[in-house]
Amino acid sequence: MARTANMLDDNDTMQRHWREAGIPEELCRELALASAPMQLHAHPPVRTVADAEEHWRSVPGVHTKNLLLKDAKGVLWLVVLPHDQSVNMKELAPVIGSAKLSFASPVTLEQVLSIEPGGVSPLALVADKERRVRLVLERRVLAGDTVNFHPMTNRATLSMHPDDLSVFLRRLGYEPIIVDLA
Secondary structure, rough: OOOOEEOOHHHHHHHHHHHHHHHOOHHHHHHHHHOOOOOOEEEOOOOOOHHHHHOOOOOOEEEEEEEEEEEEOOOOEEEEEEEEOOOOHHHHHHHHHOEEEEEOOOOHHHHHOOOOOOOOOOOHHHHHHOOOOOEEEEHHHHHHHHOEEEOOHHHHHHEEEEHHHHHHHHOOOOOOOOOOOO
């Protein structure tokens, strides 16, 4: 059963929930600066969409599938899709201006985004100090009132408004590529 906390609770309560969920301090600071309404949903660790679906039943909004990919030139791409959408990487490559996409290794996840498999999301871009990752969002991720991501840990899901995600990404210096893969 997931435990839910409002990210606009008093600072002590908010920090305690962040620590309990294993959210890195750097992301906590950026989220606090956003001063936007968010909900944190703590749950057991999940590594796949199938594992997470059981914990999402009571969490409204668009749930996401987040893929860190590497192309033939070594460029890293974070591709964010609705959780129930599949993607053909051969078809995706020319859409984003790339070629020969494959999954990035767990070592790359750790080195570039300071995360383990299962914790990938646009929120992890806070750790990409060299801005090595290019962000691709499928348009439907931004279409609803709420979008859900792992906050650099697979032990929680963070719900936020898509506009607040856009503000967060701009603060980090990211302008996502928006694609229609439907």
